Amino acid sequence: MKRITSVLIAILLIFAAITLTACGNSATRFDDATYMVTFDSQGGSAIESKTVYSGNIVINPGNPTREGYYFIGWYKSTEENAEEWKFATDAVTSNITLYARWKEKNSSVSDNADETPSETKILVVYFSRADENYSVGIIEKGNTEIIAEIIKENVGGTLFHIERATAYPATYKDCTDEAKAEQNAKARPAIKADVNIEDYDIIFLGYPIWWGDLPMPMYSFIENHDWSGKVVYPFVTHEGSGLSGTVSTLKSKLVGAAVKDGLAVRGATAQNSRDSARQAVVSWLDDFNLGSEK
Numbered sequence: 001m002k003r004i005t006s007v008l009i010a011i012l013l014i015f016a017a018i019t020l021t022a023c024g025n026s027a028t029r030f031d032d033a034t035y036m037v038t039f040d041s042q043g044g045s046a047i048e049s050k051t052v053y054s055g056n057i058v059i060n061p062g063n064p065t066r067e068g069y070y071f072i073g074w075y076k077s078t079e080e081n082a083e084e085w086k087f088a089t090d091a092v093t094s095n096i097t098l099y100a101r102w103k104e105k106n107s108s109v110s111d112n113a114d115e116t117p118s119e120t121k122i123l124v125v126y127f128s129r130a131d132e133n134y135s136v137g138i139i140e141k142g143n144t145e146i147i148a149e150i151i152k153e154n155v156g157g158t159l160f161h162i163e164r165a166t167a168y169p170a171t172y173k174d175c176t177d178e179a180k181a182e183q184n185a186k187a188r189p190a191i192k193a194d195v196n197i198e199d200y201d202i203i204f205l206g207y208p209i210w211w212g213d214l215p216m217p218m219y220s221f222i223e224n225h226d227w228s229g230k231v232v233y234p235f236v237t238h239e240g241s242g243l244s245g246t247v248s249t250l251k252s253k254l255v256g257a258a259v260k261d262g263l264a265v266r267g268a269t270a271q272n273s274r275d276s277a278r279q280a281v282v283s284w285l286d287d288f289n290l291g292s293e294k
């Protein structure tokens with residue numbers, strides 16, 4: 001009898017220990033620190049604060065709006081060199097305030113014949129090559145140029161085509177050979193004409209992926225300008241490489257610019273499936289609340 005009682009007591013003790021441990025865990029769960037993320041819209045529409053568990057990310061609250069301004073992003077402070085908050089990766093470990101950054105829309109009139117009546121300070125500048133290309137045969141208009149035109153249809157602004165002063169060979173094979181030699185030599189070939197990016201605030205920057213990188217005339221172009229204060233939206237066409245790390249390259253080269261997430265579209269899709277290409281562009285623009293400025 002004594003033995004049965006001891007066994008029963010032992011079982012009860014084990015059960016009590018398990019219960020206490022479980023309670024302890026749930027108590028820890030409820031005691032987890034939470035932090036408040038406040039959004040200071042800096043003159044834009046109000047955005048509600050969010051409460052986040054310590055170490056978690058905060059969900060992007062969406063873009064505020066402000067009459068006469070473009071929203072650029074949420075920043076860690078109002079300092080000019082402040083870092084942009086990366087909603088996908090930045091963990092919240094204290095109470096924080098994120099600050100909206102804005103760019104004033106331009107009301108001045110440009111004499112560029114290609115500019116839409118909305119007179120926005122948006123530039124859609126791209127490098128693109130027609131002639132024979134991979135997977136599309138001989139084309140009259142380059143794939144990236146098609147995407148650039150779709151972007152312009154949606155946001156307005158000015159289109160500008162960067163071209164090498166001396167045209168690349170018309171056959172695909174000769175072009176790839178020449179482009180490779182240029183890349184190996186880190187060449188900065190002359191371009192046919194330039195555009196004054198200093199007149200614009202928002203710049204859509206387009207190019208095909210060539211040998212996993214930007215074509216060399218793009219370097220000639222970007223190294224010739226002061227990018228500080230610009231908001232840059234990169235877009236590329238490719239045949240399998242996607243953006244191929246070029247957004248990081250742009251982030252390091254375009255000093256002082258806010259370089260946004262890029263768009264990558266297959267060249268053959270741009271050339272042969274315009275509706276799909278249009279959808280890709282519109283959904284990318286939506287991510288930034290752009291596209292209604294037609």
Ligand SMILES: Cc1cc2nc3c(=O)[nH]c(=O)nc-3n(C[C@H](O)[C@H](O)[C@H](O)COP(=O)(O)O)c2cc1C
Nearest residue numbers: 128129142143144208210211212237239240241267
């Ligand atoms: C010189 C050259 C190099 C290329 N290198 C790549 C590459 O590394 N990765 C890739 O996905 N596509 C590559 N392509 C394919 C182009 O990125 C693709 O065809 C693009 O849509 C061309 O755009 P465009 O017509 O505006 O010039 C290359 C094409 C050329 C002509």
